[in-house]
Amino acid sequence: MALPSFAHGLARYALVAALAAVFALFAALAPGFLSGANLLSVLVNNFALLAIVAIAMTFAVSAGGIDLSVGTAVDFSSFAFVSLVLAGQPVALAALGGLAGGALVGLFNAVLIAGIGISPFLATLGTLFVGRSVQQLLTNGGNPVYLPPAGVPEAFRFLGHGALAGIPVPLIVTALVVAGAWVVLARTRFGRVALATGIQASVVRYSGLRLPRITAATYVLVSTIAAVVGLILTSTVTVYIPSSGNAFLLNAIGATFIGTTFDPHGRPNVPGTVLGVLLLGVVANGLLLSGLNFYWQQVGTGLLIFSVLAIGFANRKAAGRV
Amino acid sequence: MADTAKSGEAIIRLENIVKRFGGAEALSGASLTVRRGSVHGLVGQNGAGKSTLIKLIAGLHRADEGTVEIDGKAYDRLTPHLVEELGVHFIHQDRLLVPTFTVGEALFLGRELRFPGTPFLDRAGMRRKSAEILERYFGLSLPHSALIAELSAAEKQIVQITRALIANPKVLVFDEPTAALVRREADLLFQLIRRLSAEGVTVLYISHYLGEIVDLCDTVTVLRNGRDVATLPVAETSAADIGALMVNRAIGELYPKPDVTPGEVVLDVENLALAGRFEAVSFRLRKGEVLGLTGLVGSGAKEVVRSLFGLDRPTGGTVRIKGETVFSADPAAATRRRLALVPEDRRRDGVALDLTVTENTTLASLDRFSRGIIDRSAERRQTENLVKRLEIKTDGVDALVKTLSGGNQQKVAIAKWLSRQSEIYLLDEPTVGVDIAAKVEIYRLIGELAERGAAVLVLSSDIEELLGVTDRILVFFRGSVTREFPSSETSPGEILADVTGAHETLRHAG
Structure with missing residues (x-):
C-alpha cells in the first residue's frame, strides 16, 4: 500500500508547492514584494483577520455544515464593542460584550440548525439576511458609527495598533486563535466528535452522543471565534461599518476548502486553512503590487482555488480515498 | 374476464433457471410452473431467490440459463412492457406510484384513453371506466382527482390493482401484498383474490406469512438456496411442513455456544408498549444470557430494541436496568447505563x-x-x-x-x-451482509460476551442462527410476543410457523 502515502504526499505538496510557486513568482515580478515592510503588511492586512474567520469556518465545515453568517458575527461583535465604549464602559468589559454579541449570532444559528433542524446553509443564509436588516435598523439605514478621535481610550487602540516585543497585536491574537483551534479540533473530545458528526452524523447519535448539543456548541464556537475579528477590526479603524464583516465570507470558505487538500483524508484542518489563507493573502498582495487591474485579482484567486482543489482531489482519487 | 377454457395448462413456466450476479448465484436451476386458474403460492427465506425469480418474470432481469415461457411461448427477451402486453401484471408493495399524480393519472399512465382518431384524452371515459371497476371489485369510489400521496397504503394498493384490472389481466402477481395492511384490509384483499380467481384470473402469490399461503393458495412452491425444493398441493401440507422445507439445512458446528449459567437480572422489561408498534411486551434478561428476538418486518421486535436504546419513546410500561427504572428516551442515557446497540444498518448507523x-x-x-x-x-x-x-x-x-x-x-x-465496557448488548441483525466465515466469528464473539458476564439480546430474522447462538427465543407477531421457545429443544419449523402467523390461522380455524 505504498500508493496512498505517496499520493498523500503529493496532495499535501500541492498546497505547499502552490504557496512556494506564487511566492517565487511575485518575488520575481512584483517590485517591493520581498521587502520586510510588505511582508509584514501581508501578514497583518491580508492574513491575520481572514485567518481567524477562516478558522471559525473550518469548525463549521468540519462538523458537516457551513456558516454563511460569520460576517454577521463580526459585525455584531463590532457594533456591541463600539456601542459599549461609546457608552463609557471599560474597554475590557466592552470587548467581552463584543464577543457576547458575536456569540448571540451563533446561538441564533444553533437554535435554527440543532433545534429546528434547518440545514446549515439555509439557516445561516437566513441569519445573514436578518443580521443585515437588524444592523440597518440599528444604524438608521446603515450609517457608520464613529468613535470620536479624542474620546478613544488608549486601551481600545491597543488590539488593532499595539505591539508586544515588536510583534503587532493582531498577529499575536491570530497565533493564539490558530494554536487554540488546532488543539481543540485535532486533539480534544469535542473536536473529534464534531468531525465524526461531519462525516457521519447518524453514527454519532447511535454511539450515545448528543448530536444536537454538539451541533449547537459548534455554531456558537464559530461565531465566537469570528467575533474576535470584530474587536480587532473595530480597534484598527475606530469605526463600526454595518455589514462590513461579510467581506471575509467567500475567502474564508475558499481557504477552508483549499486547506482540506492538506489532510490525508481530505478533512477540514487548521494548518491547511492557515496555509490556504496565506496563499490567498500572498496572491492578493502580489497581484496588487504587480500593478494588475484590481478586477483581475478575483480571477487569479478563483483560478488558484480551482487548481489546488483539482490537484488535491485528483491525488486522493488516485489513492482511492474519494 | 380471462377465459377458463384451457384451465390447468401452464400459463407461466420457468425451467432450470440460473441467474448470477457477479460471482454469486441467486438462482441455480429453479423451476416454477403456474397453472391457468390456480392460486399459486411462492415462499422462501430471505435470499432464497424469490425476488430474483419474480423480476425474471417481470422482465427486469434476464436468465443466464433456462427458459421462460408465458402462455406456452418461450421468450428470450422479456421487457416489462411486453410482459404487461401478455397479460401478466404485478402488485408490489414498493412499486412506485408517482406521489404527485392524481388517482386518475396513475390509473391510466401509459395507456390513456383517447377519442378515436385524435390525440385528445377522453377524460370522461377514463373516469367512467375506473369508477366502474372500483365499484365492482371494491364497492367504493376513490376521488379521481385525489393525489396518490394522500392515499393510505391500502388505497394505494387498490389503485395498483385497479390499474391492472383495467388492462384485463390473465395473471396477477402479488408480491408481499399484506406487509403494510392491517388485518381487516388484508381480509378484504383475500376476498378480492378469491373473487378474481373465481373469474378465471391466475394468481401468483408471494408472502412471508405462511398462514396466508395455507389459507389462500391451492398450490405452493418452496424455494431454498436458489432452487425449488418442493411444489405441493396445499391441501396435503401444513404451515409447519412448509416452514421446515424452507430452512432445511444442517446446523452442524456453525455455532460455538459456550455453556454459561445465567446470573442476576440486568434488564427487566414490563408491559412495554409503543402505540401502533407493539404492546404488553415483558421479558427479563440475565447476566451471561443470550436472548433471541425474532419476527417479521413490522412485528414490533425491532421497535422494542430501538425503544430499549432510547431511539424511540415508549408510550407505556417500564424498563429497569440493574433494578433502576429508566425514564428518558435518550441513547446517551442508555449508554451511560452500559447499554450498547449494534444497529442493523451498519454502514449508516454502526460505523x-x-x-x-x-x-x-x-x-x-x-x-x-x-x-x-x-x-x-x-x-x-x-x-x-x-x-x-x-x-x-x-x-x-x-x-x-x-x-x-x-x-x-x-x-x-x-x-x-x-x-x-458495555454490559448489555443489543445486536440488531448482527450478521446481515457478512460472509459465512465472519458470521461464525461473530457467533463466537457473542458466546464470549456471555461468558464474560455480559447480557446479550440478539434480534435476527435468521432462525437457525438464533437457535444456534441463543438460550431462548421470543417470537413477535403483529406487535406482541406470541411465544417463547427454549433454543435447545426447538426446531426451525416450529418457530417459523409462529413467526409467519401460522398459529393465527389455526386459532381462526379452531
Whole structure:
C-alpha cells in the first residue's frame, strides 16, 4: 500500500508547492514584494483577520455544515464593542460584550440548525439576511458609527495598533486563535466528535452522543471565534461599518476548502486553512503590487482555488480515498 | 374476464433457471410452473431467490440459463412492457406510484384513453371506466382527482390493482401484498383474490406469512438456496411442513455456544408498549444470557430494541436496568447505563466509513481517553488490543473503516462498545451482509460476551442462527410476543410457523 502515502504526499505538496510557486513568482515580478515592510503588511492586512474567520469556518465545515453568517458575527461583535465604549464602559468589559454579541449570532444559528433542524446553509443564509436588516435598523439605514478621535481610550487602540516585543497585536491574537483551534479540533473530545458528526452524523447519535448539543456548541464556537475579528477590526479603524464583516465570507470558505487538500483524508484542518489563507493573502498582495487591474485579482484567486482543489482531489482519487 | 377454457395448462413456466450476479448465484436451476386458474403460492427465506425469480418474470432481469415461457411461448427477451402486453401484471408493495399524480393519472399512465382518431384524452371515459371497476371489485369510489400521496397504503394498493384490472389481466402477481395492511384490509384483499380467481384470473402469490399461503393458495412452491425444493398441493401440507422445507439445512458446528449459567437480572422489561408498534411486551434478561428476538418486518421486535436504546419513546410500561427504572428516551442515557446497540444498518448507523478504525472504536468511549486532550497513544493501544482480540482484519488502526470487509466493519461496530465496557448488548441483525466465515466469528464473539458476564439480546430474522447462538427465543407477531421457545429443544419449523402467523390461522380455524 505504498500508493496512498505517496499520493498523500503529493496532495499535501500541492498546497505547499502552490504557496512556494506564487511566492517565487511575485518575488520575481512584483517590485517591493520581498521587502520586510510588505511582508509584514501581508501578514497583518491580508492574513491575520481572514485567518481567524477562516478558522471559525473550518469548525463549521468540519462538523458537516457551513456558516454563511460569520460576517454577521463580526459585525455584531463590532457594533456591541463600539456601542459599549461609546457608552463609557471599560474597554475590557466592552470587548467581552463584543464577543457576547458575536456569540448571540451563533446561538441564533444553533437554535435554527440543532433545534429546528434547518440545514446549515439555509439557516445561516437566513441569519445573514436578518443580521443585515437588524444592523440597518440599528444604524438608521446603515450609517457608520464613529468613535470620536479624542474620546478613544488608549486601551481600545491597543488590539488593532499595539505591539508586544515588536510583534503587532493582531498577529499575536491570530497565533493564539490558530494554536487554540488546532488543539481543540485535532486533539480534544469535542473536536473529534464534531468531525465524526461531519462525516457521519447518524453514527454519532447511535454511539450515545448528543448530536444536537454538539451541533449547537459548534455554531456558537464559530461565531465566537469570528467575533474576535470584530474587536480587532473595530480597534484598527475606530469605526463600526454595518455589514462590513461579510467581506471575509467567500475567502474564508475558499481557504477552508483549499486547506482540506492538506489532510490525508481530505478533512477540514487548521494548518491547511492557515496555509490556504496565506496563499490567498500572498496572491492578493502580489497581484496588487504587480500593478494588475484590481478586477483581475478575483480571477487569479478563483483560478488558484480551482487548481489546488483539482490537484488535491485528483491525488486522493488516485489513492482511492474519494 | 380471462377465459377458463384451457384451465390447468401452464400459463407461466420457468425451467432450470440460473441467474448470477457477479460471482454469486441467486438462482441455480429453479423451476416454477403456474397453472391457468390456480392460486399459486411462492415462499422462501430471505435470499432464497424469490425476488430474483419474480423480476425474471417481470422482465427486469434476464436468465443466464433456462427458459421462460408465458402462455406456452418461450421468450428470450422479456421487457416489462411486453410482459404487461401478455397479460401478466404485478402488485408490489414498493412499486412506485408517482406521489404527485392524481388517482386518475396513475390509473391510466401509459395507456390513456383517447377519442378515436385524435390525440385528445377522453377524460370522461377514463373516469367512467375506473369508477366502474372500483365499484365492482371494491364497492367504493376513490376521488379521481385525489393525489396518490394522500392515499393510505391500502388505497394505494387498490389503485395498483385497479390499474391492472383495467388492462384485463390473465395473471396477477402479488408480491408481499399484506406487509403494510392491517388485518381487516388484508381480509378484504383475500376476498378480492378469491373473487378474481373465481373469474378465471391466475394468481401468483408471494408472502412471508405462511398462514396466508395455507389459507389462500391451492398450490405452493418452496424455494431454498436458489432452487425449488418442493411444489405441493396445499391441501396435503401444513404451515409447519412448509416452514421446515424452507430452512432445511444442517446446523452442524456453525455455532460455538459456550455453556454459561445465567446470573442476576440486568434488564427487566414490563408491559412495554409503543402505540401502533407493539404492546404488553415483558421479558427479563440475565447476566451471561443470550436472548433471541425474532419476527417479521413490522412485528414490533425491532421497535422494542430501538425503544430499549432510547431511539424511540415508549408510550407505556417500564424498563429497569440493574433494578433502576429508566425514564428518558435518550441513547446517551442508555449508554451511560452500559447499554450498547449494534444497529442493523451498519454502514449508516454502526460505523463511520470515513473515520479510521481507531476513531470508530473509541467514539463512544472518548471520556476514557481524554481529560480535555485526547491521549492518542492510549486510544491507539486500546484499539490495537481490540483489533487483536476480535481478529479484525485491517491494514492497521489508522485505516479508514470503508476499506474493511462487511464482517470486519461489524466487528469494529462491536469493538466500539467493548471499549465503552458495555454490559448489555443489543445486536440488531448482527450478521446481515457478512460472509459465512465472519458470521461464525461473530457467533463466537457473542458466546464470549456471555461468558464474560455480559447480557446479550440478539434480534435476527435468521432462525437457525438464533437457535444456534441463543438460550431462548421470543417470537413477535403483529406487535406482541406470541411465544417463547427454549433454543435447545426447538426446531426451525416450529418457530417459523409462529413467526409467519401460522398459529393465527389455526386459532381462526379452531
